Amino acid sequence: MSRLPAMARAALIALLVGALPAVHGCARSRESGAARPRRVALAYIAPHELINQVVRGFREGLAEQFPGGGCQIYERHANGDLAQLSPTINALIAQRPDLMATITTPASQVALKNLPAGIPLCFLAVTDPVGAGLVESLERPGRATGVSDLAPFASILRFVRDTLPKARRIGLPYNPEEQPAVFGKNRLEELAPRYGFQLEARAVVSRDDLDVVVRKLAQNNDCLLIGTDNAMFEAAPQIVKIAREYRKPVFAGDSTSVKAGAVGGVTVNYYEVGKIGAAIAARILRGEKPSNIPVYTMPEGFIELNLASAERVGIRFDPEVVKKAKTIYR
Known part of the structure; x- marks a missing residue:
């Protein structure tokens, strides 16, 4: 898929991420302050061309934000079975991630229900976050925030x-x-x-x-x-x-x-959905609250x-x- 022009994409991601240094923000433990890679869980229902584009953008985005192995991503999917979403997400929760990322509405809804209060949620490719019950509003989302792939x-x-x-x-x-x-x-x-x-x-x-x-x-x-x-x-x-x-x-x-x-x-450019989601995830990993990060809606397409x-x-x-x-x- 075609991507946003390089300069425009760089400016957007810089705006989303802010000026905090990438490596130090990622490599510090929330609990003890000791240096260690951040753990990011990534869940979705099944591989699909669009989802694969989101995954690639998300992984590449986090690698750019936190070079040198500053983040570890634990990725699981439910093999296309909605009934397996909850066990899949619970298995990731057991890894004690610093952040949970989910792709599409069903996975995000299950994650928000299952996640303990201490693990923030960054959702990707959710069409209607308000209607899906994931956020209170796009501007002040609450426990979760992320990227909407609202179609033009x-x-x-x-x-x-x-x-x-x-x-x-x-x-x-x-x-x-x-x-x-x-x-x-x-x-x-x-x-x-x-x-x-x-x-x-x-x-x-x-x-x-x-x-x-x-x-x-x-x-x-x-x-x-x-x-x-x-x-x-x-x-x-x-x-x-x-x-x-x-x-x-x-x-x-x-x-x-x-x-x-x-x-x-x-x-919609789904690679960019993942890339922008990584920028939002980076802000959360550096300590910002999801409630203070507005949901990003993709442009006209x-x-x-x-x-x-x-x-x-x-x-x-x-x-x-x-x-x-x-x-x-x-």
């Missing part, structure tokens, strides 16, 4: 409108059991009329439902959209395959779906295109749009 919904709808000027209906498959997915659905329903769209959202309650739901949406709508929905991210190849049978384009707000065959979208997929459904992007795209799959 308005920019996504504007991109669909610019690509399909005559389109009137958008189909949205979503997982009703995922808080970020429901949040995204509600936000898209609110915004769609402003761009001349009617949104048809249909719940996918199981893997067996996916084929039927997507076919119905493809029949009824001008295009499909993959929203802020981990289950639909994973199902993107199947959604694209079905939509192509009806010669309907799929748009997305994440890079993996565009890579998997969505024609394009406006996406950037355009990604899949030209091969677009051609298969009869779409040719304006050359100016192609020039603006940060990532192009051919």
Whole structure:
């Protein structure tokens, strides 16, 4: 994925981290004052391309902040099983970390519930921290803080409108059991009329439902959209395959779906989610309280295109749009 310009990224992270020296801040024990590496626990539900980008950014960010082994990261995942999230996080708590970092909403919710009061939480890639019950507000979060990957919904709808000027209906498959997915659905329903769209959202309650739901949406709508929905991210190849049978384009707000065959979208840079999360984690490790660190929300995002997929459904992007795209799959 494309990253923020180097100077802009450096300035942002410097602002987040502040001027305190990196190595000394990380290598001092909270309990005794003796020098030792800080211990950071990192938990998530399962490896996935987007999560892997967050992990890479987080690890590289902490390595930059605390060079020379100043931080040790204990990383575990739940092998895709929600029921295993709590035991996974408890196993990390047993390592007595100085900070717990979690990726996505479900892992963050379980961690906040399970963590003892002395271990702060830095969450990464959480769409709606307030709605998920993780923070009291974005400005004064409370026990936990971190990075929101709130999708640029308005920019996504504007991109669909610019690509399909005559389109009137958008189909949205979503997982009703995922808080970020429901949040995204509600936000898209609110915004769609402003761009001349009617949104048809249909719940996918199981893997067996996916084929039927997507076919119905493809029949009824001008295009499909993959929203802020981990289950639909994973199902993107199947959604694209079905939509192509009806010669309907799929748009997305994440890079993996565009890579998997969505024609394009406006996406969040998940490597930067991890990198900025590392900067916030560094501030906590140096002694700042999470309640004093506002939740960081990612900026507007950037355009990604899949030209091969677009051609298969009869779409040719304006050359100016192609020039603006940060990532192009051919």
